[in-house]
Amino acid sequence: MKVITITDNRKLVAKLVLFSTLMFGFGYALVPFYSVFCALTGQNQIGLTDLPTNTQVDSGRTVNIEFDANVHDMPWQFHPLQSQVAVHPGEVTQILYEVVNTRNVPVTGQAIPSYGPKRVAEYFKKLECFCFERQTLAAGERRRMPVVFVVDPALPKDIGTITLSYTFFEVEGIHAASPSSGQGGA
Amino acid sequence: MEATVPGHADTHAHGHHGHPPSGLMRWVTTTNHKDIGTMYLWFSFAMFLVGGMMALTIRSELFQPGLQILEPERFNQMTTLHGLIMVFGAIMPAFVGFANWMIPMQIGAADMAFGRMNNWSFWLLPPAATLLVTSLFVPGGAAAAGWTLYAPLSVQQGMGMDMTIFAVHILGMSSIMGSINIITTILNLRAPGMNLMKMPLFVWTWLITAFLIIAVMPVLAGAVTMILTDRHFGTSFFNAAGGGDPVLFQHVFWFFGHPEVYIVVIPGFGVVSQVVSAFSRKPLFGYASMVYATASIAVLSFFVWAHHMYTVGMPVGGQLYFMYATMLIAIPTGVKVFNWIATMWRGSLSFETPMLFSLGFIFLFTMGGFSGLVLAMAPVDVQMQDTYYVVAHFHYTMVAGALFSAFSATYYWLPKWTGHMYNEKLGKVHFWLSLIFFNMTFFVQHFLGLAGMPRRIPDYALQFTEFNQISTIGAFGFGLSQLLFLYNIITCIKGGPKAPAKPWDGAEGLEWDLPSPAPYHSWETQPTVK
16 A cells, blocks of 8 residues: 655645635636626526417418408598518417598597408407507597407418408597587597 | 554654643644544534524514514524524534544544644634624624625625624635545545545545535635625625626525535435444445445535525526426435435344434435425425425424434444443433424424415514414424433533443444544554455
């Protein structure tokens, strides 16, 4: 057996002390390492990386959505900003309509949606729509209004195109010719 | 042969070969591993009582809802100091005490490799303990940020925090010096023929623990130094106002903190392995797998730290990684538990006090391990974080784990140290009372935690009252039971039936070749191991 001397002990201690000192430095090295690691990987941007993913999208299927806009006896210009989009069932989609009040008085209207073919109504889920409430436009106002929707993946296979049509009706019986100061905007 | 024993030359140089100087100076100047081991053990017992008094103060406050005896600030100081004192003042020094006493005797060395450094390692402890305890009386009181000293609380508190930081520095220095000494002793001073894979498990577990200590205590020292410079020297490591990040402190702290909890318990694994084997009268089942399992636990402990931090803000990927890595630790731990059970299988078992405490360890530590697995699951932990479920979990591992194995070690080696047998009946009473009151204190805390009672709060909602009262009564019972232990040790030192060299017929190891009590200088001629 190798004879161990006091020098061997001291050599070992020197190594162990060096190791401890390096570990003290390592504690400090964690500080820049932490910022570099977070910057490179985005690990501390927890709000971004934790965004939920939609697992319900049926990407094997594409449905065409056509947008239509009508006004019923109203002084408004009303049209979709895109005439159609192609979506996968289950996908959350947002589109925009634009409406302009061409009168010099405020006008209130209510949009009524309808679908073609008619039976898709139960598969077409609107999450956000300007048709959920009345819209009041000031004189000459131009407004862009979103529709957020999902097409239910249970949509019958034979349907490849859906038409979403809105018609604006004027509410409160106020006709353009008789601006009423007492009943404003509601 | 003489040249292989530096400790031998040392004792000649200091001129007290066989005759230690008497009186107080013997203890101040001693370089003898047995004297230093004894001082470590008494120091840790004193700290155990101090930390225990703090625990009882906490439990008294929690006996009823509402505030009775403590201001909330004092309550937080109590939980903070209780944790720091129990971990750094009681458990760690206790195992360093066992290491000092037993490692030279178990590997056939005359003494520790560096006697003078050993003396320093010990005598650093009392000033550190004094700093911690007296910080209660300075303006603003002691540190109240929890034993984890989380920023930004620790960056803001009064001078009690400075005293705590200084105490942590000193304690860290002490345990690093102690560990360097232990590693050198184990690697260089083993008797001829005792190769690494013949070492007793207690020596093996301490070798691994010592490496853990020198790897992570410096990191803790760095972390508290950063707090200190943030407080007084204008740096902004953790101060968000200066561009720092408080979450960084948690990462640095738990990089130390998780290995630390294994530092606390791994030497206990060694004790239990030896005691179970001795009282089963069978060699330890799977010796090599025990060594490798312990080493794997130690290595894995460096890669799981952020499981303490699931709720501070971590991406799902990070949570998944730390969750799976943490669960991985259950495998080597399971290997150890199965090996202990296999060691007992068809053994000729007898149930003296050391064995009882080791069995208590195996049973309760495993329960603590299982509640740890529950907490390891990120989605579950979000509910449990900082509730009493966590408190129950880590007391099952720290008290029923580390402390029970320390009791086991004390009873196992007490005849060797004192030359007398302790009172076996009293020892068994101590065990059963400890077991019952421990569970009474901490088992109900699982229910409190599951029901949502947060930790570190001096008040609680009315529906938690019954379980808290049970827990408080249990805590007082547990605390009082420890006085039996003290009484048993003192009477054993003073007298009692003469202990033979090997009081346990199933025990193995070089220490039992020495007479009881072990002579002041042992193994001046190294034994040869075949």
